Amino acid sequence: MSNRVTNILVPLISVILGLLVGAVIMLISGYNPITGYTALWNGIFGDLYTIGETLRQITPYILAGLAVAFAFRAGLFNIGVEGQLIVGWFAAAYVGIAVELPKIIHLPLAILAAAAAGALWGFVPGLLKAKFHVHEVIVTIMMNYIALHVTNALIKTVSGGGDRTEKIFTSASLRSEFFQNLTEFSRLHYGLLIALAMVGVMWIILEKTTLGYELKAVGFNHNASKYAGMNVNRNIILAMVISGAFAGLAGAMEALGTFEYVSSKGGFTGIGFDGIAVALLGMNTPLGVIFGATLFGSLKYGALNMPSEAKIPLEIVEIVIAVIIFFVASGYIIRLLLLRAANKKKEAK
Numbered sequence: 001m002s003n004r005v006t007n008i009l010v011p012l013i014s015v016i017l018g019l020l021v022g023a024v025i026m027l028i029s030g031y032n033p034i035t036g037y038t039a040l041w042n043g044i045f046g047d048l049y050t051i052g053e054t055l056r057q058i059t060p061y062i063l064a065g066l067a068v069a070f071a072f073r074a075g076l077f078n079i080g081v082e083g084q085l086i087v088g089w090f091a092a093a094y095v096g097i098a099v100e101l102p103k104i105i106h107l108p109l110a111i112l113a114a115a116a117a118g119a120l121w122g123f124v125p126g127l128l129k130a131k132f133h134v135h136e137v138i139v140t141i142m143m144n145y146i147a148l149h150v151t152n153a154l155i156k157t158v159s160g161g162g163d164r165t166e167k168i169f170t171s172a173s174l175r176s177e178f179f180q181n182l183t184e185f186s187r188l189h190y191g192l193l194i195a196l197a198m199v200g201v202m203w204i205i206l207e208k209t210t211l212g213y214e215l216k217a218v219g220f221n222h223n224a225s226k227y228a229g230m231n232v233n234r235n236i237i238l239a240m241v242i243s244g245a246f247a248g249l250a251g252a253m254e255a256l257g258t259f260e261y262v263s264s265k266g267g268f269t270g271i272g273f274d275g276i277a278v279a280l281l282g283m284n285t286p287l288g289v290i291f292g293a294t295l296f297g298s299l300k301y302g303a304l305n306m307p308s309e310a311k312i313p314l315e316i317v318e319i320v321i322a323v324i325i326f327f328v329a330s331g332y333i334i335r336l337l338l339l340r341a342a343n344k345k346k347e348a349k
Helices: 003-028 033-045 048-073 081-098 103-132 136-158 177-182 191-208 210-220 222-227 232-258 271-281 286-302 305-310 314-329 331-348
Strands: none
Touching: 003 033, 003 314, 003 331, 033 048, 033 286, 033 305, 048 081, 048 177, 048 191, 048 210, 048 232, 048 271, 048 286, 081 103, 081 136, 081 232, 081 271, 103 136, 103 232, 191 210, 191 232, 191 286, 210 222, 210 232, 222 232, 232 271, 271 286, 271 314, 286 314, 305 314
């Protein structure tokens, strides 16, 4: 069996197995899986509006997945994408309401503010990891909570004690009349193009620059990289800074595109944590992140239609979606079984 055939069969079998097990779970729970999956399909592709909203949901997942994947390629586990996204969300919204400038200046400034805020939030764990060997997992987890509560306090200050800021000026908005008219007035915005552009940026950095080569080398082996004359500490910090910038941009998508404001949060958005799964599903590659984000974003948004259309409780829906993602993530096992079956067939001949 050729690698091309295997690469096609593995994800196909994974999705089919996930759907079958999900159907069994719905049957055991007393619900019709055909009705459930029809509702899921309609929630993703039902009409132009749902397609637009699905693409809008995918957008921050792409950037969150890139943030996690970039750190992974440098041998780092950035669990702080959630916090970096939150501070990026606040920074973008603050610049969006603080001043009113021509769009050609205001929008890039708000986007850069989000990237800078996320980069700063990534710099701290990177510095602690490089200089004092403090594990980045511990630091990034704790900084998620700092980001959540600090931004909540700042929102109250900016809004005069309220729970949300004013809407940003239109000069800082990513909203697109073209996309809205194309998708029956969904919230799809130009952020999708930015997210796809960042996929290209990550690929260029990792595959076409000396920095990317060094980052990957450090990810493979710190000691060998140091022996080869690379500045390991600098590369660790840079990896976390760039990863944080991607996460900050994910926050900008929500601040400048989807909501156009920032509000106090009682808990995490979940996008940053889901970015870990997106990166792993995408094998930590830029192109793979697009497919991982597409699957994750589509299932997450489409699942919202299952309780209303198919009357399936949200708890069962979450289990079904988790099972589908689990089987897709277990593609390595399926690949191994296919290779063993192919080898046995050769031996039989």
